[in-house]
Amino acid sequence: MKPIQVGLLGIGTVGSGVFNVLQRNHDEIRRRAGRDIAVTMVADLDETRARAVVGDQVAVVKDAREVIANPDIDVVIELIGGYGVAKTLVLEAIAAGKHVVTANKALLAVHGSEIFKAAADKGVMVAYEAAVAGGIPIIKALREGLTANQIQWIAGIINGTTNFILSEMRDKGLDFDVVLKEAQRLGYAEADPTFDIEGVDAAHKATLMSAIAFGVPVQFDKAYVEGITKLSSIDIRYAEQLGYRIKLLGITKRTDKGIELRVHPSLVPAKRLIANVEGAMNAVVVHGDAVGTTLYYGKGAGSEPTASAVIADLVDIARLEGAAVAHRVPPLAFQSSTLREAGQELPVLPMADITTSYYLRMRVADEAGVLAKVTGLLAGAGISIDAVLQREADEIGGEGSTQTDLIILTHETREGDMDKALAEIQGLPTVLAPITRIRKEELN
Numbered sequence: 001m002k003p004i005q006v007g008l009l010g011i012g013t014v015g016s017g018v019f020n021v022l023q024r025n026h027d028e029i030r031r032r033a034g035r036d037i038a039v040t041m042v043a044d045l046d047e048t049r050a051r052a053v054v055g056d057q058v059a060v061v062k063d064a065r066e067v068i069a070n071p072d073i074d075v076v077i078e079l080i081g082g083y084g085v086a087k088t089l090v091l092e093a094i095a096a097g098k099h100v101v102t103a104n105k106a107l108l109a110v111h112g113s114e115i116f117k118a119a120a121d122k123g124v125m126v127a128y129e130a131a132v133a134g135g136i137p138i139i140k141a142l143r144e145g146l147t148a149n150q151i152q153w154i155a156g157i158i159n160g161t162t163n164f165i166l167s168e169m170r171d172k173g174l175d176f177d178v179v180l181k182e183a184q185r186l187g188y189a190e191a192d193p194t195f196d197i198e199g200v201d202a203a204h205k206a207t208l209m210s211a212i213a214f215g216v217p218v219q220f221d222k223a224y225v226e227g228i229t230k231l232s233s234i235d236i237r238y239a240e241q242l243g244y245r246i247k248l249l250g251i252t253k254r255t256d257k258g259i260e261l262r263v264h265p266s267l268v269p270a271k272r273l274i275a276n277v278e279g280a281m282n283a284v285v286v287h288g289d290a291v292g293t294t295l296y297y298g299k300g301a302g303s304e305p306t307a308s309a310v311i312a313d314l315v316d317i318a319r320l321e322g323a324a325v326a327h328r329v330p331p332l333a334f335q336s337s338t339l340r341e342a343g344q345e346l347p348v349l350p351m352a353d354i355t356t357s358y359y360l361r362m363r364v365a366d367e368a369g370v371l372a373k374v375t376g377l378l379a380g381a382g383i384s385i386d387a388v389l390q391r392e393a394d395e396i397g398g399e400g401s402t403q404t405d406l407i408i409l410t411h412e413t414r415e416g417d418m419d420k421a422l423a424e425i426q427g428l429p430t431v432l433a434p435i436t437r438i439r440k441e442e443l444n
């Protein structure tokens, strides 16, 4: 069978990983795919860098459109990133009849519906295993391995940078800003880490998993996104004392009223496996009605882990290229004609309508009746308390201090009810500083 010819757009960290792994494991990959997979053309603005990776046997050009225009190229791998030029090039590649492999979660989370439709109209495949959790085959698991299930919820540590920062904050008792600088020095965090630390990258990935899990269109604009920049090491310490770790989770859940789609720091019981995922590693927990709870763990970024996912997509395309469209796995797992309808039946819920439990920390005056007032307002809103911890006053202000930290864990409640109760509690004259509220997921 004729080799499948691949054009790479962008040969930085991931692109060079793809090239090197394809070279190194060439024979095994060919035996699996049933044909050769050859990168025959590379576009990169830095032609010298590209040439240093691929040598003389591969055409190197500056202009990505030369790759798209080449009639011999069967598959275009987009590794440029972002929503700008990458979107134009992906749509042009599809229009030129090329299959596309991309690691670009931002592009698909925001413009996925348009891109998947263009691909369906043209009869080409768009594959994106590398877009979520790098080397972990979570897209394959959700689209294929768990296809018998009604997926009930997914919770993932899907951003390595923030997990590294949180792990360091807990291990060393350091504040966010200090650890962020260290992460940048070590190359874990980008020079502009906004998408990572503000939760946007994780929300892109959660959006894709949500669509695949529930058979709804990608809806990044409806995701709730909160990062880790406001987390304080004192909350990590108190959480630990209560038997919890704090992780940035991407969560999507099916409920009777709709879908929850949210990224925010969460307390997770320390005994859960996912609570023990440390450093830059990723992990995703998926709960299906038939299979129960499953866990996927591995490297969410890096040259060869991400290349592993990109090449898995290439092998799928090599095998399915000649197959009728109906015999391919739909990009979002569900047949595209059913997505819109399901999206209407299962809307993404506003945050006021999600249900979760909470960690609350409030700095209060250390005097009679304060705790009773606070718990009374929670009870009035129908919010049940699970645990209370009071930090000794003299740990905060020294001997004779008149302030104390009150830490409360609640049972599950509607977020809108919690908002209302917190507004009332914040208004008490004995509550001396803004209340810290962190959501808590039991994941059982």
Ligand code: HSE
Pocket: 158, 159, 160, 161, 162, 196, 201, 300, 301
């Ligand atoms: N910046 C991401 C992370 C990797 O820190 O996990 C690519 O998605």
